[in-house]
Amino acid sequence: MEEIQLQLEEAKELMQKAVDHTASELLKIRAGKAMPNILDGIMVAYYGAPTPLQQVASVTTPDARTLSIKPWERNLIGEIERSIINSDLGLAPQNNGEIIILTIPPMTEERRKNLVKQSKNECESGKISIRTVRKDTNDELKKLQKEGASEDEIKRAEDLVQKLTDQYSSKIDELFNKKENEIMTV
Template identity: 65%
Template sequence: MEELELYLEDARDSMTKALNHVGHELTKIRAGKANPTMLDGLLVSYYGAMTPLQQVASVTTPDARTLFVKPWEKGMIPEIEKAIINGNLGLNPQNDGQQVIINIPMLTEERRKQLVKQVGQECEHGKVSIRNIRKDTNEQLKKIKGVSEDDVKNAEEKVQKMTDDYITKIDSLMKKKEGEIMTV
């Protein structure tokens, strides 16, 4: 029985990580407002090494439509601009010699639909991860020796309920993000 609980706890931890990952990925999808997390995951060439943007500059939002990227070293401005352009974020960086300025354009209806589609894809990846965790956990449960079939069935039912709960949480994240994107 203790071994069953360990597998269930592992499954819960893995599903929580998958849910958190989806939530983090969704913060990168812009909903029309400037947000420093929009630039998460951008890598800048820093003396030949690809380095996360947050390690070479600070990112601030003076207002809802603007991002300021202030590098620790002024010589990094062209590299930061290049990283933003190559990041396919649909953003146009400019600089004033001190920092990179990014004006966040209003989202067009077409761009909103693309973003909603992207949100759907991210959420689907999360659901697939959760279903894979369910499958792996159920396979491990069946391999446990010295446990009755009823106990294994009960554990599998708990895993299924957990799976349903986490998929529901991902669906609610998706609805919330779609709402943010479609709000003009």
Template identity: 60%
Template sequence: MEEIELYLDDAKDTMEKALKHLNIELAKIRAGKASTNMLDGIQVEYYGVPSPLNNVASVTTPDARTIAIKPFEKKIIGEIEKAIRNSNLGLSPTNDGEIIRLNIPPLTEERRRDLVKKVKQEIETAKVNVRNIRKDTNDGIRKLTKEGVSEDDVKKGEERVQKLTDNFIARIDEIFDAKEKDIMAV
């Protein structure tokens, strides 16, 4: 039975990581409010090396509709601006020579629906990941019968894996509901 516990603990940890990854991906999907997370993943050429934006500049949100980017070195302001324009965020940076400002426009109804579709894709990916973890865990638990674990214990283990999976799927659905409300709120 101890082996089954190890599989369950591992499954829970891996499912938690899948949930964390989902939250990171959803943070990148903007809901009409300025967020520094929107710029995660943007790489800036810094002395010939692609570097994350937050490593070469200070990124802040002075208000709900603006992101301010202040480079640590003024000479890379053009590179930052270029990286933002080349990203698929659809934002137009304004540059005063010291700070780049991004104005976040309010979302149209159509754009909100598109974002909800994007969120649904991320949600579905997370659910598939959790179900794959369930499958791998159940496969591992079933193999324990060859090592002398009783079939009753294996069945109980599989039931516990299913309960764990149901719990995580419910949490993912809650995350979706919250994100959808956030996006659709005008």
């Protein structure tokens, strides 16, 4: 039945979005290496409007432990510095009047464990999203059954939804294992 197929396609799409979102959230959790994407959430007041840091400066990694931020307008240095200090990154920016240098400190064992815990929570949120999609899809399938779809078709569709749920949940498990290894590797 076409409606069932549409429900399954939508479920697949939404589950993939949950996996993609989880992957992008995990990228923001730094694993001791200097990566420009740890600054993704930083907003800078640019002529009064909150603007993503990447839109007002270039971010480079001169080495594995350093980020260099070069604003396109020199008068933004103080504003960028303030935004980094006020963020939850826990980094101390140093500025020489032209660029801002961020030195990424080596991680302590405790910090690594906290980052693994944070990663686990992100992954759990992703799995909750996937299970929510499963529940919503199964509810829609039950409505289709009331509207005349056969019980067998609905049962097969529900089994497929469960397979999708397992498949996408295991993708999130893989993301977590990869992130955990990245964090715990000294």
